[in-house]
Amino acid sequence: MRNFSVLSDVEFEELTGDLLGAELNVLVERFASGADGGIDLRWRIDGQTFIGQCKHYAKSSFSQLLKSAEKEVPKLLKLKPAGYKFITSFDLSPLQKEKIYALFSNWMSSPGDILGGRDVDALITLHEAVERRHPKLWVFTGLQLFWAVRADIANRTSALKSRIERSMPKYVVHSGYQDAREVLETKNVCLISGPPGIGKTTLAQMLLAEHISMGYEPVVISEDISEAWHSLTHNTRQIFIYDDFLGEIAFFERMAKNEDKRLVDLIEKISSGSSKKLVLTTREYILRDAKKFYERLDHLDTRLNFLLELNAYSRNDRARILYNHLWHSEISSTCLREISVGGYKKIINHRGYNPRLIEYCTGGAFDVESSGYPDRFEATLNHPERIWRAAFDKHLLEEHRLLTLILCTLPRKAALDDLREAYVSLCSHSGISNAGRAFRDALEVLEGTFITIGRNEEGKPSVSHANPSVTEFCLARIESDSELLRKIIESAVFFEQLSTIFKHGDGAAFFSGGRVGRRSRLILLSAINAERDLLLASIRRTFKSRSPEREMVWQTDRGNSYMEPPGKFERRVNFLFQCLEKWGMDATAIETEVAFVIDRWKESEGGKEDAVKLLKRIESSSLASRLSEQAFHALDSWLDSTLRETDDWIHYAEFASHSGGLGPDAADQFDRFMDEEFSRWSPSPPDLEKMKDIAEDMGLDHLVSRIDEALEEESSEPDENYHREASSEVRSSVHEVSEGELAELFGRLSSD
Structure with a gap:
């Protein structure tokens, strides 16, 4: 008999509904627990209404199942259906069926309306198409059979076997799984890429499990591609899994000399055959770098198109992952009740949501017995350091x-x-x-x-x-x-x-x-x-050490580039001022560092924005007046002599705002500068609002009018991204789960 323990109650109910629909050739409706008087399933035949109840009691005793069944009788007296079916994953004996039939005989034609685990198993055998729509069940069942028949492989891959069997019951089948199956079926190779923690390895293991259940021998590649070549056989169906095949940090850590060629050769061999499959995982940024460095990889991906990229979990995925973990864990009824009445919202909506934390907070190391469970759960998401x-x-x-x-x-x-x-x-x-x-x-x-x-x-x-x-x-x-x-x-x-x-x-x-x-x-x-x-x-x-910080800097001759902050020394001196203020020390303690920065200004070196800020602090400090004067003149000379870009004028205007303002010569120079900028940029120069402020301070009314016209023209231009953004939002909303559906899902946890 198939192993139904891998399914949650929701998944078992979905399976049962599909089986009855196929067997009776009718549409079987599903309802959340308690949503319609206790109905799980409903269908109509010749204008009459029939209902069904699912009890996933695979791990419970018959007495518990019978007690739960007794609670359904008052509901049936109220609903008065034309017929009733009672379905359970429990493996019922004939005598046990008779006891349940005694409860429901008024709505059943015979004990045959009671389906135990073996009956459900028989229906699955009759309706293979239904089974294929529920991969967790048939994959898990096939795995058990494979391990039993091939004990040698089970022993050799015991760690992998354990990981798969431990994670599969809590696994949530999402769209990425079906996409990956199709890629692997058509190309024989599936490369799963995405950011860390998105579920690449879990998805790869699910694909591996599916093919093992179909008779493929698993081969785990742990070091380099030569392991695959050594394990390759001609007469055996094999599936290879190569996790983080380009390395965990950077591709050059994993890719040995000529390994790109050997990998490409293996991929081409497997993709052109029929008895081999290959699943690889890697981080997106490593793959991007590797493609730049290894032309063979880029060319191969373009030709075979076997890449599958994973995105973040949807809200529905989050909810189902949480639900599956709760259902398959030993958690008290008190805690489940707290989750069911709204506590789940604190978890699935949390920005710190992480499947690893979900696993921990539903496991034995966490308090899953006493009241206040959702709050403890949320506190762990807020403060993972407790783990x-x-x-x-x-x-x-x-x-x-x-x-x-x-x-x-x-x-x-x-x-x-x-x-x-x-x-x-x-x-x-x-x-x-x-x-x-x-x-x-x-x-x-x-x-x-x-x-x-x-x-x-x-x-x-x-x-x-x-x-x-x-x-x-x-x-x-x-x-x-x-x-x-x-x-x-x-x-x-x-x-x-x-x-x-x-x-x-x-x-x-x-x-x-x-x-x-x-x-x-x-x-x-x-x-x-x-x-x-x-x-x-x-x-x-460390004052003169290089900086670990980087920032984007525009350079006329090279464009944007990342480098140490140009104003790193200005920032360091500013920090020293903060320390002295905090410690109540006199500013004369850092005269050497201040003088060093001033000398750099004399050589037109530093960060202008940070320099303007530092000058204000120098002038208001207890430093000798000679240093303040040197700082002012050095910065004035530097800023005045390097008015080449928009930012230069912005910083000079800020400096001049507390030193008497910009003079007439500067106004003429700025007027010419803006004229050149309007000629150089299309449709208009950057930072027009700030340029307008400078023009107003200088009394350049004609320039202010010209800038206003440019600003008005900018505001009237259509937003090219508008329709693209709107359509993206519509696409995402199609898959959004409703609040009512979430309430119904987690409401099951507090029902019998």
Whole structure:
């Protein structure tokens, strides 16, 4: 008999409805539990109404099933159907059928209207087309048969077997699965690409399970493509799975010399045959880079078109994933009732929704017994560090912890090389040698839990915390460990590491999800202030270091490019002023750094926007008047002599606004500049609103009128993206699940 335990009650009911519809050749309607007097299924024959009730009691006792059946009698007395069928996944004996029939004999023609597990199994055999529409059931059943017949393969792939069997009951079949099946059926090769955590591996395993159930032997490729060539046989149906085939961080980590050719040769061989299948997964950004580097991959994808890209889960997918986890888990009736009356909304609508967290909060390590379950669930989504604490303390080596912690001091998307340098320095100050060689291993251990590996704006490999709450967790560790804080300060290789950790404590850091509480910030700031002298020494030591931050900068000769912030030294001095103010120190302590920046201005070097901001602080500080005068004249000369772009004029106007304004010579120059800009740009120059403000300040009325005309012309131009955006919204709304449907789905959890 087929194994119905892989299905939830909703999935079993969907299967039953399809089977009855095929058997009776009628349309069988489905209703949510309690939506229509307890009806699960309804159909009409010759104008008469028949109803059916589904009880997915595969893991319960017969006494529990019989007690539940007794509760249906009052509903039938009220509904008075022409006929009634009672369907259950429980494997009923003839005597047990008679006991149930005694309850419903007034609405049944015989005990044959009661379908037990074996009866449902027999119907599935009769209606193969129905079975194919419910892949979880037939795939899982086929798997069990394959493992039983091929014990040698089951033993060889025991880890894979365990992962598939553990995850399949909670798996939600979505549109991507059907798309992948079609690609694999027609091309024999399916390349699944997408961002981390989207479900690439799970989908690949589902495809693998399906083909195993059809008699394909699984071959797991773990290192390089040569494993597939060595396992390839001529007379056997095989399915190969190659997870992260281009590497976990960057494609060059996985692709050995000539491996692209061997991979392409294998793909061409499999795609042209009939007894082999190949499933590959990779991250989208790695695939994009690999295509640029390996022409064979790009050409092959274009010719075979086997790529499948996964998108984020829909709201309906989120709901079904949550429901399946709840249904297949041992959760108290109290907790389920709280979820059913609206608690589910806190979870499926949460921006921190993650299948891994869903798994944890429905598992034995979580409190799934006492009241307040939705609130605990939401709190975990808000603060995933409650999960990470145990893993951080018990399962990570010290060098792994240090990598997670040092990320707090770097940009949100830290460049791989910058992270490595900061990490090695911290390990060295912590007495850990050979950290450079252990760096890659640490990344692999932490990826998917504490960190996420992706791409920064430059398209280069970057590392970030998996969730803003990881940052919060790490900051709490740093603030509670004064020795660790000292090591971070002493080991800093970038000035911005120090300013970042200070800003975290001062409350200036921004979190996109989760938020460091005010009390926590004050504790961290207090810990930092206690190390004031050490921090100031490290700040001076790293003042001229390169910056781990990058920003897009327009260069006339090269266009847009990413580089260190032009105003990094201005920002650093500004930060020093903030520290001195916080510590009540005199500004004369940073005269050397201020003089360094002024000397750069004299050479027309720096960031103009940051320079204007810094000048205001210099002039209002307790620094010697000579420094303020030098700063003013150096910046005035620099800004006045480099009025080439729109931004140059914006910064010069800002500078002049508190120093007497722009003179007549500047007005003539600006007038000529704008005339050239109107000639150069089509339809009009950028930043017209700001240019209008400058023209008004200079009294250039004719230019103001010209800018107004250009602004009016811009506002009258049609929005080319309007129709495209609207149609996109319509497409997404078609698949949106209604609030009523969600309420009905989760309402099942509180019914018998």
